[in-house]
Amino acid sequence: MICLIALFLFYVQYVMSAVTLYPVKIGETLILDIGGDVREWTRIRSGVEEKIVPCSESVKTLCNVWIDNNSKVTGDGREQMNKNGTLIISDIKRSDSxxxxxxxxxxxxxxxxxxxxWKLAKSRISIVPTD
Known part of the structure; x- marks a missing residue:
């Protein structure tokens, strides 16, 4: 049993991402910036993975909007990804959790x-809309 607990703690500490709980008031704007080399953001909501990329000369469609793995638009126009890697979501809603x-x-x-x-885990930001 102790070995299983030790293995679990190793997994949590070294394999998983560093999860940050980020409360955001409903209606406010969320700005996420983790560095300038970011070309794509991913979010997972209710088990569904969605991606967003900024618009550029080479990407003019399906940019600045969340899309799922089937290239279906899941965003509603409140999201924007800048070319510098910053993700901005206006008017946060519960559905952005x-x-x-x-x-x-x-x-x-x-x-x-x-x-x-020593390696630090990559960021994983858990957005929690609050009243």
Whole structure:
């Protein structure tokens, strides 16, 4: 039993993302920025994965709107992703509740003087709309 608990703690600490609970008041604007190299954001709401990319010269359709894996538009026009990687969602609603992340986020690695390597988990931001 102790081995299972230790294995679970290892999994949570080293494999999973660093989850941040982010309460946002309903009606306010949400701004997420995790670095300039972000080219795509992903969110998971009610088990459904959706993606958003900024508009550019090469991407002129299905940009600045959430789309699911079947290329169906799931956004409603309140969302925008800037070319610098910032995600903006205006007028937050309960339906925006979910986990937001980007696989483009840079890996954060620290090398210690004694040869150890420390890696920080990528961000996973759990948006929680509140009254």
């Amino acid at each position: 979910g986990d937001y992340f980007s696989n483009d986020e840079l890996e954060r690695v620290h090398y210690t003087a004694d040869g150890q390597i």
